[in-house]
Amino acid sequence: MQTILVCDDDELLVELLNHRLVGRGFQxxxxxxxxxxxQQAIERRPDAIVLDMMMPVLDGQQVLRRLRADAATATIPVIMLTARRQERDIVSALELGADDYLVKPFIPEELMSRLTRLLAARR
Known part of the structure; x- marks a missing residue:
């Protein structure tokens, strides 16, 4: 069973993603x-990460920098899922190593398709 780390401080969004992902057979x-x-990415080494840009403690860009700088997490696929839609935010995330970028509000099935594609390419 593949594991997805969902990183977001919006409880309703986390609940929605959890429901969709579990329904697709993911942990x-x-x-x-x-x-x-x-911490979870380093300790648990998920198969992919869905990461919000605006979170407490460290923002999504800081998280992405740390993940890409650590050999243990550098190759984990990351999809940014955020309300930030300005060109500089998108380009910056992609330059830092995000594998994909989706803007909220989003189509849940589109996220599932992009995630499935990234995981298939990693095999």
Missing amino acids: VLVANDGGAAV
């Missing part, structure tokens, strides 16, 4: 702040 880990996201 779900949750981090409600950036510090917990880095």
Whole structure:
């Protein structure tokens, strides 16, 4: 069973993603702040990460920098899922190593398709 780490401080969104991902056969880990996201990624080594840009403790860019700088987490696929839609935010996240970028509000099935594609490419 593949594991997805969902990093977001919005409880309703986390609940929605958990429901969708579990329904697709994934195990779900949750981090409600950036510090917990880095810690769980290092300790649990999920198969992929869905990461919000705006979170407490560490923001999504700080989390992404730390993940990409650590050999243990550098290759984990990361999809940014955020309300930040400005060009500089998108380009910055992609330059830091995000594998994909989706803007909220989003289509849940689109996220599932993108996640499935990233995981298939990693095999």
